Amino acid sequence: MDWGMRNRMARLLPPASGRTVMLAVDHGYFMGPTRRLENVRATIAPLAPHADVLALTRGVLRTSVDPTITTPILLRVSGGATVLKEDLSHEALTTTVREAHRLNVAGVALSVFVGAPHEHESLVNLAQLVEAGEETGMPVVAITAVGKELEKRDARYLALACRVAAEIGAHLVKTYYCDGFDKVVEGCPVPLVVAGGPKLDSERAALELAHDAVAQGAKGVDMGRNIWQSDHPVAMLKALRAVVHDGATVREALDVLEGERARDRAPTPSVAA
Numbered sequence: 001m002d003w004g005m006r007n008r009m010a011r012l013l014p015p016a017s018g019r020t021v022m023l024a025v026d027h028g029y030f031m032g033p034t035r036r037l038e039n040v041r042a043t044i045a046p047l048a049p050h051a052d053v054l055a056l057t058r059g060v061l062r063t064s065v066d067p068t069i070t071t072p073i074l075l076r077v078s079g080g081a082t083v084l085k086e087d088l089s090h091e092a093l094t095t096t097v098r099e100a101h102r103l104n105v106a107g108v109a110l111s112v113f114v115g116a117p118h119e120h121e122s123l124v125n126l127a128q129l130v131e132a133g134e135e136t137g138m139p140v141v142a143i144t145a146v147g148k149e150l151e152k153r154d155a156r157y158l159a160l161a162c163r164v165a166a167e168i169g170a171h172l173v174k175t176y177y178c179d180g181f182d183k184v185v186e187g188c189p190v191p192l193v194v195a196g197g198p199k200l201d202s203e204r205a206a207l208e209l210a211h212d213a214v215a216q217g218a219k220g221v222d223m224g225r226n227i228w229q230s231d232h233p234v235a236m237l238k239a240l241r242a243v244v245h246d247g248a249t250v251r252e253a254l255d256v257l258e259g260e261r262a263r264d265r266a267p268t269p270s271v272a273a
């Protein structure tokens with residue numbers, strides 16, 4: 001692997017733990033102003049210092065993130081369908097690798113829709129992106145998207161989708177956690193991270209998901225709604241870091257969360273006269 005590619009991979013998967021906590025804020029590219037991501041700059045600002053990577057589109061990067069930021073960027077480069085249509089798989093590459101280099105990002109990400117009406121196009125998009133990525137040292141993250149069919153998230157389907165993405169050349173795969181996740185990991189020769197999906201019932205459930213995914217071999221999370229739709233997003237991100245980087249149990253992570261919440265609630269000490 002060339003130096004540039006290795007350096008970018010190390011930005012996506014920091015070598016200290018070999019794991020990553022990516023903050024996903026790219027939902028607007030097909031969902032519009034999602035709840036609590038309406039003002040994307042305001043959502044990102046307090047969270048960015050605690051994330052290993054920010055996953056977003058070029059529009060949000062240019063308009064809503066200060067260029068002095070040092071947090072590595074994972075740039076979403078596919079799009080072309082929205083939630084207003086039934087079939088979300090009709091995507092194309094919407095941003096070039098040349099633009100990704102101009103923005104100095106650590107990697108590019110696109111969705112692949114295995115088994116969906118536009119499966120073929122999305123896999124060819126992946127192949128083309130890998131060609132351009134290999135040529136210029138840019139890692140490609142394949143996202144095994146399920147569109148509106150959330151029930152597709154089972155081990156048999158995800159193992160197939162992840163393996164196909166790795167075979168075409170993805171350097172990292174983002175998928176979903178599921179029962180039998182170890183089988184998904186076993187069949188995928190490149191690192192995997194998991195998305196959170198729609199907001200779960202509790203913070204505990206999201207921390208359990210991250211804990212179980214990492215315990216079964218995921219290299220971390222690329223999570224969005226379960227962080228920034230939480231009432232305590234910074235605390236939630238810190239609790240996730242404890243799970244992913246420090247090997248915390250769910251109980252220990254909940255203690256981190258509670259400690260941070262208590263700090264939030266504590267009155268600011270007044271300056272002595």
Ligand code: R5P
Nearest residue numbers: 024027195196197223224225
């Ligand atoms: C889809 O919008 C993107 O791929 C998200 O980045 C991904 O689903 C992760 O975000 P969440 O944890 O909210 O599912």
